Amino acid sequence: MTCEETVIRANETEYEKDHGYNFEVPATVEMELVDPVPLRAMGRFNHEAIAVDAKSGIVYQTEDRHEGLIYRYIPNVKGKLAEGGRLQAMRAKDRKSLDTRNWEPQRTMEAGLPIAVEWVDMEDIESPTDELRMWGFYAKGCARFARGEGMWAGQDGIYFACTNGGTRKQGQVFRYTPSPAEGTAAEVDNPGKLELFIEPNNSNLMNNADNLTIAPWADVVFSEDGPGDNFLRGITPKGEIYTIGRNAMNTSELAGCCFSPDGTTLFVNIQNPGLTVAIFGPWQI
Numbered sequence: 001m002t003c004e005e006t007v008i009r010a011n012e013t014e015y016e017k018d019h020g021y022n023f024e025v026p027a028t029v030e031m032e033l034v035d036p037v038p039l040r041a042m043g044r045f046n047h048e049a050i051a052v053d054a055k056s057g058i059v060y061q062t063e064d065r066h067e068g069l070i071y072r073y074i075p076n077v078k079g080k081l082a083e084g085g086r087l088q089a090m091r092a093k094d095r096k097s098l099d100t101r102n103w104e105p106q107r108t109m110e111a112g113l114p115i116a117v118e119w120v121d122m123e124d125i126e127s128p129t130d131e132l133r134m135w136g137f138y139a140k141g142c143a144r145f146a147r148g149e150g151m152w153a154g155q156d157g158i159y160f161a162c163t164n165g166g167t168r169k170q171g172q173v174f175r176y177t178p179s180p181a182e183g184t185a186a187e188v189d190n191p192g193k194l195e196l197f198i199e200p201n202n203s204n205l206m207n208n209a210d211n212l213t214i215a216p217w218a219d220v221v222f223s224e225d226g227p228g229d230n231f232l233r234g235i236t237p238k239g240e241i242y243t244i245g246r247n248a249m250n251t252s253e254l255a256g257c258c259f260s261p262d263g264t265t266l267f268v269n270i271q272n273p274g275l276t277v278a279i280f281g282p283w284q285i
Contacts, residue, residue, distance in 0.1 A: 001025065003047035005064055007130045020044035020130070022061075024081060042073045043087045044126040045133065049151040049211070051158050056182045060158050062148030069133045069142050070160070070176070072119060074183045088119040089142040090176075093191060096141030101165050102172070102199065103146070111239070114177070114193035117143070143194070146172070150211035150222065150257075159197065159220055161209040166199045171209035173197045173220060173235065198239050205241045206233070211255045216263030217283065223254035223268060230254050232268055232279075245279065 007020040021038035048064040057078030061071040075085040092098040093116040100109050109115075120140045122132065136142040146165035151158065157177040165172035175197045179187035197220075200206045207226035215221050218237060221244065224230040230253055232244040244266075247254055252272035259266055266279040 001050050001059075003050060003061075005046055005048055007044065007046055009128070018044070018126075018128075020046065022047055022050065022081075037082060039081050040126060041084045041087065042081065043071060043122065043132065045071075045130065048149050049160070051151040051153040051160070053153060053158065053178055053182065056178065058178075058183050060151060060153075060160075060176070062151050062160050063133060063145075064147050064149060064163075065133055066147055066164070067133060067137065067144050068146075068148045069136050070145060070148060071122070072183075087122045087125045089122055089136045089140065090117050090194065091120050091140065091142045092116070092194065093118050095143075097137055098143040100143055100172075100174070100194075100196070101146040101162070102167055103169065104167055107167070109196040109199075111196045111199055114195040116191040117176075117194045118188070118191060145174075149209070149225075150213070152213050152220075154214040154220075155218065159212060159214065161212050161222055163208045163210055163225060166201050168201045168203075170201060170203055170226070171206045171224075172199045173209060173212065173222065198235060198241070200241065207231070210253060211257055213258045215266075215283070216259060221257055221266070223257045225253035225255070227251070232257060232266075249275075 003022050004019045010018050022042045023036050046064045048062040051060045059073040063069055070090040072088050073085050075081050077083045137144050145162050147163040149161045149163050151160040157175045159175050162172045175195045177193045179190050179192040181187040207224050209222045210225040212222035220235040223232050230247045234242050252270050254268050255271050256269040264281055269276050
């Protein structure tokens with residue numbers, strides 16, 4: 001899956017079509033180009049990343065805006081996203097229009113204290129004026145997040161980073177634990193839970209967390225997109241942060257961190273000049 005992080009509209013000079021969609025990219029294709037078919041039912045907004053819950057087939061989505069929402073897409077047919085589905089956004093139960101950003105002077109989320117959430121249907125999902133998130137927050141009472149970025153499905157939930165969340169706007173990592181009845185009417189009685197997993201407010205530990213992945217040994221690994229040096233760091237299940245590496249080439253952000261299928265190699269991109277590096281273990285698997 002690739003996500004468009006832009007909502008540029010079609011015009012007479014540069015762009016033939018509207019942008020702001022997700023696209024499926026078949027990994028089995030080798031030589032020929034694939035027709036880009038926008039997955040319109042997944043919504044038109046400033047997409048960043050997605051994660052798929054293997055059990056339900058539901059796709060979760062982040063929105064890279066200072067006041068973005070967290071979305072989920074329930075496909076009509078599991079594993080066949082192009083056949084349509086429902087787009088919903090996260091809302092905290094009993095805390096409508098919750099602002100999770102913890103920007104001063106107000107703190108609304110504390111680490112390690114899960115809250116129950118519900119999901120509300122979104123309308124006008126191709127929002128031509130790019131106001132889907134604002135409508136969701138003000139009219140539907142959805143929760144607001146500070147630049148949702150990387151997202152990954154772990155064994156204990158869906159993890160996602162918010163780049164400039166937190167009191168010092170240096171980053172947060174959240175964990176969403178799906179309901180055992182995720183995506184069905186029964187989830188009302190046993191809702192999913194949202195938890196602020198970590199918010200260090202210390203640039204020596206986290207300086208604008210961006211993309212993230214789950215390591216084979218269950219730690220969260222995230223890359224930074226901050227001013228100055230950018231690091232690749234890990235977070236243990238207990239919330240302890242450690243450093244894996246630093247971009248010694250320049251001050252460009254690190255992105256796209258992920259492990260090889262056998263878990264031996266960690267790949268990461270240096271966005272400028274456009275370089276992918278492979279980091280070999282031994283890892284503590």
